[in-house]
Amino acid sequence: MNAARLHSYNEALKLDEVDEPKVDGPLDVIVRIGAAGLCRTDLHIQEGQWAEKSGVQLPYTPGHENAGWVHEVGSAVSNVEVGDTVIVHPFISCGLCDPCRAGDDMHCLNGSFPGINRDGGFADFLQTSARSVVKLDPSLDPKEIAALADAGLTAIHAIKKAIPVLSPGTRAVVIGAGGLGHIGIQCLKAMTPAEVIVIDPSEAALR
Ligand SMILES: [Zn+2]
Ligand SMILES: [Zn+2]
Structure with missing residues (x-):
């Protein structure tokens, strides 16, 4: 698939041919990206301001404002089906740790952040989790709503x-x-x- 990846800080992203993400765990969801918003944070990432905090290894694919259609689901996913239109919450949380159980998912002890510390949505496909996808009315166009995933x-x-x-x-x-x-x-x-x-x-x- 195509992915726009950051190879070194302060340089433009490069369009690369990379392997498609696969379902690794039972709660994984692969989303076919319909639209990915460009956030000010993406510009800060490109300038290297997040390098220390995220610890991400280059090259990688930014993009954390994502919407599209469910492409593949893990064996335990029950909230979405292949073909569903979804908006992707930017953060992947476990749902089981104390902060998650208190409704404070952003402080999940086992969380990860596609587009920040792992591959994000500036690509044809994105790997996320069942907990991070919100099913939408199929009439909604991903490019109209992707930015709501973070700006919203x-x-x-x-x-x-x-x-x-x-x-x-x-x-x-x-x-x-x-x-x-x-x-x-x-x-x-x-x-x-x-x-x-x-x-x-x-x-x-x-x-
Ligand atoms: Zn953002
Ligand atoms: Zn958690």
Whole structure:
């Protein structure tokens, strides 16, 4: 398959022919990538800012905002079937450790992060796990929703923290209607009764 891989920091990704990922464990899911978003973090990775933290070995395939269709499933996967349209939660968590059981999957003691510390979605196929795939309506086009896998999560996380103080009659100010801000505005409108005020120096963004 094709994969856009980082071979050395501060250089452009190279399009390589690599082996397709296979189902290794019973809960593995192989996703045929329909779209993979480009996150600011991908640019930081390319600049080497994550090298020490992630410990990833080059070359590898970035890409952590992924959506597509289920291509293959492990023997114990029951939540999705081959052909399902899915969005991929960026993190793979075990579901069994104490943080996972407390609903704090991002601090999973056995987690891994495709696109950060192992091969991600800038490729034809991605290996992830059953716990990380969310089945979507088949009418949804992966390229319309892939960025929600991370940009969407980030915005909704911020809005959830603000919900307790946003009672009826309050106002919420969004500073910046860019890649994250425009999703935050939609979350505020859908999830809170607050009046939403948006500040952005770009006339186009305000429209
Ligand atoms: Zn990201
Ligand atoms: Zn865990």
